Amino acid sequence: MTNQQQNDFSKWYIDTIQKADLMDYTPVRGCIAFKPDGFEIWEHIQAEMDRRFKETGHRNAYFPMLIPESFFQKEKDHIEGFSPELPWVTEAAGEKLEERLALRPTSETMIGHLYSDWIKSYRDLPVLINQWANVFRWEKKTLPFIRTSEFLWQEGHTAHADEEEARTETMQMLNIYKEVVEELLAIPVYDGQKTPSERFAGAVDTYSIEAMMKDGKAVQAGTSHYLGTKFAEAFDIKYLNKENKHQHVHTTSWGTSTRLIGSVIMVHGDEQGLVLPPRIAPTQVVLIPVGPWKKNPAIMEKLDEVFAALKAKGIRVRLDDSDQSPGYKFNEWELKGVPVRIELGPRDLENNQALLKARDEENKVSVDIPNLVERIEEELTTMQTRLLEKARAFRDQNSHTHVNSLDELKQHLTDSTDKGEIPGWILAGWCGDDACEEHVKNETKFTTRNIPFNPPAEKATCINCGKESKHTVWFGRAY
Numbered sequence: 001m002t003n004q005q006q007n008d009f010s011k012w013y014i015d016t017i018q019k020a021d022l023m024d025y026t027p028v029r030g031c032i033a034f035k036p037d038g039f040e041i042w043e044h045i046q047a048e049m050d051r052r053f054k055e056t057g058h059r060n061a062y063f064p065m066l067i068p069e070s071f072f073q074k075e076k077d078h079i080e081g082f083s084p085e086l087p088w089v090t091e092a093a094g095e096k097l098e099e100r101l102a103l104r105p106t107s108e109t110m111i112g113h114l115y116s117d118w119i120k121s122y123r124d125l126p127v128l129i130n131q132w133a134n135v136f137r138w139e140k141k142t143l144p145f146i147r148t149s150e151f152l153w154q155e156g157h158t159a160h161a162d163e164e165e166a167r168t169e170t171m172q173m174l175n176i177y178k179e180v181v182e183e184l185l186a187i188p189v190y191d192g193q194k195t196p197s198e199r200f201a202g203a204v205d206t207y208s209i210e211a212m213m214k215d216g217k218a219v220q221a222g223t224s225h226y227l228g229t230k231f232a233e234a235f236d237i238k239y240l241n242k243e244n245k246h247q248h249v250h251t252t253s254w255g256t257s258t259r260l261i262g263s264v265i266m267v268h269g270d271e272q273g274l275v276l277p278p279r280i281a282p283t284q285v286v287l288i289p290v291g292p293w294k295k296n297p298a299i300m301e302k303l304d305e306v307f308a309a310l311k312a313k314g315i316r317v318r319l320d321d322s323d324q325s326p327g328y329k330f331n332e333w334e335l336k337g338v339p340v341r342i343e344l345g346p347r348d349l350e351n352n353q354a355l356l357k358a359r360d361e362e363n364k365v366s367v368d369i370p371n372l373v374e375r376i377e378e379e380l381t382t383m384q385t386r387l388l389e390k391a392r393a394f395r396d397q398n399s400h401t402h403v404n405s406l407d408e409l410k411q412h413l414t415d416s417t418d419k420g421e422i423p424g425w426i427l428a429g430w431c432g433d434d435a436c437e438e439h440v441k442n443e444t445k446f447t448t449r450n451i452p453f454n455p456p457a458e459k460a461t462c463i464n465c466g467k468e469s470k471h472t473v474w475f476g477r478a479y
Contacts, residue, residue, distance in 0.1 A: 186267075
């Protein structure tokens with residue numbers, strides 16, 4: 001972490017996204033406007049997710065944003081889980097509505113209502129649908145991209161003939177999330193199952209991928225839920241099987257959101273601003289003429305050639321021929337997180353070389369101009385891998401397995417504060433009692449992140465009560 005990040009991580013984060021021109025505040029509390037660079041990051045995430053969804057047989061659809069209150073009443077756990085966050089429409093065209101309409105926090109209820117009409121026979125299954133949409137959750141405490149009253153996301157909703165098929169779908173989508181977040185965003189994650197208190201309202205089981213930010217806090221980067229027949233029973237979603245018997249379908253839902261943008265910033269950013277993985281950067285390469293370049297037309301001619309060659313390769317490139325000083329330009333493009341900067345001046349041109357600066361590296365390197373395009377391609381690939389390796393090393397360094405009791409956790413927090421270090425996450429045992437989980441949270445603000453599929457160690461005793469543990473769990477503070 002940089003000094004500014006250590007002193008006030010939230011301030012660093014907000015300053016960075018505003019200076020990088022990713023978003024702006026609006027008059028509505030907790031609602032932001034995505035500026036083009038911020039939205040383009042989402043578009044690249046969206047494109048990769050969408051491609052993988054379609055490769056696995058899913059199709060996109062769209063469902064209404066307004067949901068009747070009576071729909072929520074049909075699934076008790078669901079309404080209890082979301083009721084504190086729901087904004088309601090009570091009046092339209094100057095008249096009070098007969099029934100309140102919620103701005104969707106998620107679409108299980110609306111989709112359940114419609115699936116009950118769409119699904120009649122085993123021949124109609126499976127139903128594999130995804131929706132790209134906005135949703136509303138009236139958060140008490142907001143942070144741009146990470147937690148806002150309105151946010152963008154995708155939500156998949158599928159229906160299956162049996163539990164085995166539905167559970168296979170649930171895990172398939174979690175694996176897709178993990179692959180995309182690690183390969184596209186260069187963010188390592190722990191995948192696992194949520195504890196009962198942390199699972200999605202109305203789900204039988206919830207699974208998540210959890211990412212560690214540079215301040216040691218966790219972001220739940222994606223979730224996938226096996227809903228069993230709960231929503232099918234609530235909305236009477238039945239099908240006629242091959243034996244001519246009616247059965248309830250088994251459903252799933254899964255989602256990721258624009259909080260992934262915030263995660264990228266918090267995982268990779270530094271004192272100078274954004275550090276964007278090349279695969280999602282709106283601008284991957286910026287070309288900058290330096291020195292008295294206006295007196296030497298050959299410099300711009302050469303940069304125009306490089307620009308055209310990069311464009312032809314499908315690389316997102318910008319040529320900055322503004323009147324600002326080179327130093328100003330360097331700072332501005334570093335702030336925006338552009339992965340690769342190319343500088344070309346009179347002396348460079350004489351030597352048939354250009355300077356290449358990778359955003360996450362300290363030094364510039366000289367590259368022969370005939371090899372420049374190939375070298376840029378290599379650097380974009382190398383940087384993508386390098387960022388993931390750096391983030392994984394940071395996460396592993398701050399993932400602690402030595403804490404086995406609540407007293408040890410408290411001591412760990414004290415030691416971290418005294419040393420000016422982040423507490424990170426701890427791997428601990430849990431007996432399965434909600435009361436133990438809640439006590440740890442109340443005492444330390446550490447919540448269960450997930451029960452990892454492949455924990456680095458197995459814990460024998462519960463961190464709170466000392467009894468035999470049923471699960472080995474990641475605990476950490478979270479956004």
